[in-house]
Amino acid sequence: DAGVTQTPRHEVAEKGQTIILKCEPVSGHNDLFWYRQTKIQGLELLSYFRSKSLMEDGGAFKDRFKAEMLNSSFSTLKIQPTEPKDSAVYLCASSRHNTEVFFGKGTRLTVV
């Protein structure tokens, strides 16, 4: 079975640009999560979908971060406009209801 697939693996953006990160969850999973990972803050939840409905939008990340699930097998995270402090690894994860959460390998974003 394919795991969670994230593309691209690396992204370099200039300050002010719009970037879109992509995620394909494990087939049949109905929960999808976006996390941001930094050395200082660790893993922070950005968004959480259940059966394509947005359950949590990560409060502090509302302004410039927007996650969408266009269908049950594809999600995007848009950051607009990017700032240097957005440099981090963005992780997508999926699960069936209340079972093990599987993570993708992440997208490393660098904003210059």
Next chain:
Amino acid sequence: GDSVTQMQGQVTLSEDDFLFINCTYSTTWYPTLFWYVQYPGEGPQLLLKVTTANNKGISRGFEATYDKRTTSFHLQKASVQESDSAVYYCVLGDTNSAGNKLTFGIGTRVLVRP
């Protein structure tokens, strides 16, 4: 809100050393507790899980006991190998919400020298 506190920074060990990473949690619910492990270039993956207080989880030689009295879930392994070098996260799962939300600790990097 829910929170997890674990030792930060890096733990450096030699092969066959004993590993101990402390973890305490705070929540108003009865959580499921996890340890996740992350290898370089990979996402976190589940190491072990315990759903019931006073139970112990065991996986790949690692073990952790869910202690409701002290709200702790320390991870230990009797004899580490170089392949155990990774970042370890103590994680609290919110089983009272409608979903599967995880709250991560800050992570502890373990480096095992051959």
